[in-house]
Amino acid sequence: MRELLTDIFHWRAEHPDIHVVVDSYYVAGLEPACLIDPLEPVEGLAWFDGREPPRHVYLTNRLHERHCRAFVDAFGCAVWCHRSGLHEFADSGLGVRPYEHGDELPGGIQALEVAVICPEETALHIPLVGGLLSIGDAIMRDSANNIGFVPDYLIGDDPPAIKRGIRDALLRLCEEQVFDHLLLAHGEPIIGDGKEILRRFLEGLGDL
Numbered sequence: 558m559r560e561l562l563t564d565i566f567h568w569r570a571e572h573p574d575i576h577v578v579v580d581s582y583y584v585a586g587l588e589p590a591c592l593i594d595p596l597e598p599v600e601g602l603a604w605f606d607g608r609e610p611p612r613h614v615y616l617t618n619r620l621h622e623r624h625c626r627a628f629v630d631a632f633g634c635a636v637w638c639h640r641s642g643l644h645e646f647a648d649s650g651l652g653v654r655p656y657e658h659g660d661e662l663p664g665g666i667q668a669l670e671v672a673v674i675c676p677e678e679t680a681l682h683i684p685l686v687g688g689l690l691s692i693g694d695a696i697m698r699d700s701a702n703n704i705g706f707v708p709d710y711l712i713g714d715d716p717p718a719i720k721r722g723i724r725d726a727l728l729r730l731c732e733e734q735v736f737d738h739l740l741l742a743h744g745e746p747i748i749g750d751g752k753e754i755l756r757r758f759l760e761g762l763g764d765l
Contacts, residue, residue, distance in 0.1 A: 558583075558598050561748055562686045562738070570596040572623065581623070582740050585609045586685050587664035593681060593691050594621040594742045595628060602631050613637060613663050617693025617742055618678045619645035626651065637662060642677035669730055671695050673722035674713060680730055688736030690751065695723045696758075698744025704758045707743070717765050724759045731756045 558568045564586030572579045582593040583605075589612035598604055605611070610632045614625050619642025628634045629651060638646070640655035656662060658670035658679065667682040674694050681691040698704055706723065709716040731752055739751035747754055 558600055558604055561746060565683075565686065565689065565740075567740070567746055568596075568598040570599055572596060579623070580740075580742055580744065580746070582691065582746075583611060584664070584683060584685070587666070587683070589613060589663060591615055591664055591666070592628060592634070593617070593740065594693065595623055595625070597624040597627050602627065605632070615662060615666065615681055615691075616642070617681060617691060618642060618675055620675075621693060621742060622646070622649075622651075635663075639668070639677035639679050641672075642675070667734075669734070671723070671726045671730075673719055673726055674707075680727075682734050682736065683740075687738065688734065689738040689740055690730065690734060690736040690755075691740040691742075692727075693742045695727060696741070696755075698741055698747075702745055704744075704754070720762070721765050724762050724765070727755060728759050731759070 558566055561567050566583040569578050569580055581595040584591050590609040591613040592611045593615050611634055614628055614634045614636045616638040619638055625636050636651050636653045637656050638653050643655055646653040656668050658668055660668045665684050669680040671678040671680050683689040696704055706720055713719045736752055739747040
């Protein structure tokens with residue numbers, strides 16, 4: 558676990574199902590504290606002892622359930638996913654709560670539409686330390702810290718069209734939202750100049 562910025566924590570852990578390292582976040586600076594796309598950290602849930610307990614878990618898409626149940630059992634967290642992804646949890650017993658794009662979630666987090674790879678794909682805007690934008694599967698950062706898309710075989714039936722859709726959706730968010738930092742579900746976060754780095758990547762894609 559490492560503190561990226563005041564009360565913003567990040568950790569990496571291997572996903573037990575897909576066996577790749579993914580990224581999770583704990584935002585202690587909001588009232589109430591929350592988690593984004595969380596796996597259990599390697600330090601275990603005991604790491605949270607003496608800290609503000611997380612009360613909400615926000616998923617950027619339905620496939621990021623990860624270790625929600627452990628956090629629900631330990632802290633009584635409410636789990637949130639965009640309404641379009643709720644079918645994934647029909648038999649989970651988690652009682653996942655729906656949100657819509659455009660909603661303000663507890664803590665003042667804004668649920669923003671991406672909805673290209675899947676209808677429920679959401680970016681989360683966190684109103685702290687100059688603004689943070691949390692992105693799920695729309696873009697990733699590789700081991701060399703380069704921004705890119707997930708591999709074509711994972712992106713959908715028409716990769717060029719989906720990439721154009723992601724480009725347009727994220728460029729719109731760059732225009733509409735104030736943020737300095739990027740929190741990625743797949744890859745190291747970008748602290749400082751996140752908007753400009755993202756914008757340059759997207760504008761450099763051309764017509765795809």
